[in-house]
Amino acid sequence: MTNxxxxxxxxxxxxxxxxxxxxxxLKSALLKGSLIRDLQPDETFPALRGVTFGVxxxxxxxxxxRNGSGKSTxxxxxxxxxxxxxxxxxxxxxxxxxxxxxxxxxxxxxxxENVFINGIMLGLSKREIQRRFDEIVEFAELQDFIxxxxxxxxxxxxxxxxxxxxxxxxxxxxLIDEVLAVGDQSFTVKCLDKFADFRRRNKTILxxxxxxxxxxxxxxRALWLDKGKTLAEGEPRRVVAAYLIDVEKSEEQELxxxxxxxxxxxxxxxxxxxxxxxxxxxxxxxxxxxxFKATEGRWGSREVEITEVTVTDAAGQRSHVFQSGDSIQxxxxxxxxxxxxxxxxxxxxxxxxxxxxYGTNTYLEELEPAELSGEGEVRFTISQLxxxxxxxxxDVAAHKLDGYPYDYHRLLYTFRVKSRTKDVGIYRPDxxxxxxxxxxxx
Amino acid sequence: MVRYRGLIQxxxxxxxxxRYRGSVLGFFWSFIxxxxxLSIYSFVFATVLPARIDDEALRPYALFMFxxxxxxxxxxxxxxxxxxxxxxxxxxxxxxxxxAEVLPFVTVLANMVHFFLGLPILxxxxxxxxxxxxxIELLWFPVIVFVQLVxxxxxxxxxxxxxxHFRDLKDILGNLLTFWFFATPIIYPMSQAPQEFRWxxxxxxxxxxAISYQEVLFYVGPHGHxxxxxxxLAGSLVVFFAGYFVFDRLRDSFAEEV
Numbered sequence: 048m049t050n051x052x053x054x055x056x057x058x059x060x061x062x063x064x065x066x067x068x069x070x071x072x073l074k075s076a077l078l079k080g081s082l083i084r085d086l087q088p089d090e091t092f093p094a095l096r097g098v099t100f101g102v103x104x105x106x107x108x109x110x111x112x113r114n115g116s117g118k119s120t121x122x123x124x125x126x127x128x129x130x131x132x133x134x135x136x137x138x139x140x141x142x143x144x145x146x147x148x149x150x151x152x153x154x155x156x157x158x159x160e161n162v163f164i165n166g167i168m169l170g171l172s173k174r175e176i177q178r179r180f181d182e183i184v185e186f187a188e189l190q191d192f193i194x195x196x197x198x199x200x201x202x203x204x205x206x207x208x209x210x211x212x213x214x215x216x217x218x219x220x221x222l223i224d225e226v227l228a229v230g231d232q233s234f235t236v237k238c239l240d241k242f243a244d245f246r247r248r249n250k251t252i253l254x255x256x257x258x259x260x261x262x263x264x265x266x267x268r269a270l271w272l273d274k275g276k277t278l279a280e281g282e283p284r285r286v287v288a289a290y291l292i293d294v295e296k297s298e299e300q301e302l303x304x305x306x307x308x309x310x311x312x313x314x315x316x317x318x319x320x321x322x323x324x325x326x327x328x329x330x331x332x333x334x335x336x337x338x339f340k341a342t343e344g345r346w347g348s349r350e351v352e353i354t355e356v357t358v359t360d361a362a363g364q365r366s367h368v369f370q371s372g373d374s375i376q377x378x379x380x381x382x383x384x385x386x387x388x389x390x391x392x393x394x395x396x397x398x399x400x401x402x403x404x405y406g407t408n409t410y411l412e413e414l415e416p417a418e419l420s421g422e423g424e425v426r427f428t429i430s431q432l433x434x435x436x437x438x439x440x441x442d443v444a445a446h447k448l449d450g451y452p453y454d455y456h457r458l459l460y461t462f463r464v465k466s467r468t469k470d471v472g473i474y475r476p477d478x479x480x481x482x483x484x485x486x487x488x489x
Numbered sequence: 490m491v492r493y494r495g496l497i498q499x500x501x502x503x504x505x506x507x508r509y510r511g512s513v514l515g516f517f518w519s520f521i522x523x524x525x526x527l528s529i530y531s532f533v534f535a536t537v538l539p540a541r542i543d544d545e546a547l548r549p550y551a552l553f554m555f556x557x558x559x560x561x562x563x564x565x566x567x568x569x570x571x572x573x574x575x576x577x578x579x580x581x582x583x584x585x586x587x588x589a590e591v592l593p594f595v596t597v598l599a600n601m602v603h604f605f606l607g608l609p610i611l612x613x614x615x616x617x618x619x620x621x622x623x624x625i626e627l628l629w630f631p632v633i634v635f636v637q638l639v640x641x642x643x644x645x646x647x648x649x650x651x652x653x654h655f656r657d658l659k660d661i662l663g664n665l666l667t668f669w670f671f672a673t674p675i676i677y678p679m680s681q682a683p684q685e686f687r688w689x690x691x692x693x694x695x696x697x698x699a700i701s702y703q704e705v706l707f708y709v710g711p712h713g714h715x716x717x718x719x720x721x722l723a724g725s726l727v728v729f730f731a732g733y734f735v736f737d738r739l740r741d742s743f744a745e746e747v
Contacts, residue, residue, distance in 0.1 A: 061745065062745070126586050127586050128583065128584070128585070128586055128587075128744055129745065144584075144586060146584050147583075147584035150583075150584040150585045151580065151587075153507050155506075155507040156506055156507050156510060160503070164500065164503050167495055168581070168585060168587060169585070172495065173495070
């Protein structure tokens with residue numbers, strides 16, 4: 048099998064000019080005699096660094112990566128819109144690039160005329176467009192509006208028409224940059240059908256997307272681009288999995304950093320109340336009036352202090368990102384400044400909307416406090432995190448039986464639950480479907 | 490340019506269609522614009538300040554001026570529009586595989602069509618004043634148009650490519666063109682230009698085009714300016730290829746700078 052797209056060691060450097068340059072004018076450049084110098088970039092930014100891959104004919108190839116990883120630049124290079132600084136790109140056959148839909152539509156003239164102009168821009172002849180015209184209009188679902196000026200179109204109509212023209216160019220190589228979000232559900236399905244049709248006819252598709260599902264379902268091969276470099280290439284499932292692990296890792300770092308800031312600022316506020324000093328009850332220690340609407344923070348008398356909270360996985364490894372169904376542990380380090388017989392430990396779990404998903408404490412679970420002195424550790428284990436995907440926040444608290452707070456940490460700790468199933472709600476009970484033989488699924 | 494013939498053709502048609510879409514008079518503006526300009530200038534120079542042009546050879550003055558104003562309008566609006574064309578067409582350059590040089594070409598050609606649309610008015614004037622045209626001399630007309638076309642294509646390539654990097658070229662051009670208009674023998678004949686400035690006027694390519702148009706369409710007698718015209722053709726070809734070279738060198742920067 049020959050390669051339809053051959054990308055060898057491609058590098059692309061974007062030039063960045065200093066602020067001064069943006070306001071520079073020909074006149075000032077001539078006056079200062081710095082015409083040549085001003086045309087030199089002050090800084091460069093590598094968008095692609097030595098990317099190499101080949102797409103066999105008839106292959107659907109997905110490119111994934113985070114924002115700013117160079118995906119679109121790569122696509123533009125393949126399309127020939129920009130030229131790479133190094134390396135070579137060879138594309139065999141007619142290209143159609145779905146990068147921006149309806150680029151080149153003129154607002155004043157009718158949809159009909161724009162279809163012709165756009166088609167010619169994309170490399171069709173007049174006769175070819177004539178032949179496909181009805182099909183294009185039907186695909187765009189614009190039969191009633193095709194003679195109205197394009198400026199009267201809604202943005203959806205505009206995109207659909209642009210998409211319809213581009214897809215009917217009948218290219219050998221189709222480049223797609225995240226453009227499937229152009230219509231309602233039925234239009235998206237139609238687009239996917241069209242792509243499937245392309246695949247059947249052994250056309251090559253290069254797809255840049257954030258939709259990992261699409262890559263896994265649709266692509267024969269995938270490439271993961273990060274900061275302009277190829278990190279993985281090959282079987283889509285493997286590449287997507289590698290990418291997801293990396294995304295989790297960086298999410299983890301992000302969450303950890305955000306959490307550190309929150310905990311620190313809460314501690315700073317709390318530090319204004321001297322720890323251990325019985326300041327005269329909850330009223331003085333800034334407890335919020337409605338516990339369920341409270342925002343993040345930390346309060347309490349600190350007679351019993353929660354000095355450290357860590358969220359870990361089953362193996363005791365610090366973590367902020369979990370798969371739905373994983374085991375999770377919350378460790379509290381506590382210190383009692385004076386031995387006490389009146390203490391309760393509490394735990395609360397909130398979702399991103401601030402809804403309490405679950406709350407409990409040692410008193411509710413009928414654990415009678417006997418003695419707490421010096422330093423200790425409390426571990427709260429959830430053996431199965433049966434939650435849908437989302438970000439969750441944790442409350443932990445130490446207080447008296449009557450509710451008088453020793454140390455209350457509200458919504459300071461965060462973890463994220465990931466899931467490949469896009470189910471809804473909060474709680475995901477362990478479940479299974481079963482069907483009688485008359486009901487079948489593909 | 491030949492390769493993109495179909496594209497250029499379509500875009501020129503689009504330009505012309507879109508320009509007057511939604512206006513009541515539509516295509517008639519192509520006639521009205523030069524007519525208005527003409528009536529203003531003939532009022533000023535024939536009625537308000539009649540002294541200098543009171544020359545038997547220049548009668549009727551309106552016709553004389555019209556021979557220069559028509560090509561001048563083509564010239565100046567092409568250059569002005571070309572200076573903006575890559576920026577306003579940025580969407581095409583950035584998002585579609587699109588030969589950028591098509592854009593300045595389309596500008597020049599669309600304005601050429603306007604120029605052609607002005608010719609019937611000129612014909613009406615010629616008939617009204619009973620000015621016989623020498624058919625042999627008229628053969629020069631397409632040559633003059635061709636020279637102007639080559640010159641304009643070259644200049645528009647320069648201007649459009651440079652404006653991407655120096656946005657204020659557009660404003661400079663606006664002023665420069667006003668000056669350029671008066672430095673071209675359009676509202677006055679070359680013969681009345683002060684001797685000490687003749688060399689400057691001779692350096693101006695539009696001078697020779699204007700004189701050629703006047704010789705062919707206005708003055709009686711053979712086209713005596715053809716040597717200058719041929720020299721200008723050679724110069725225009727140089728400008729065209731130089732313009733293309735500069736444009737091609739800067740081409741890669743368009744997608745990033747526009």
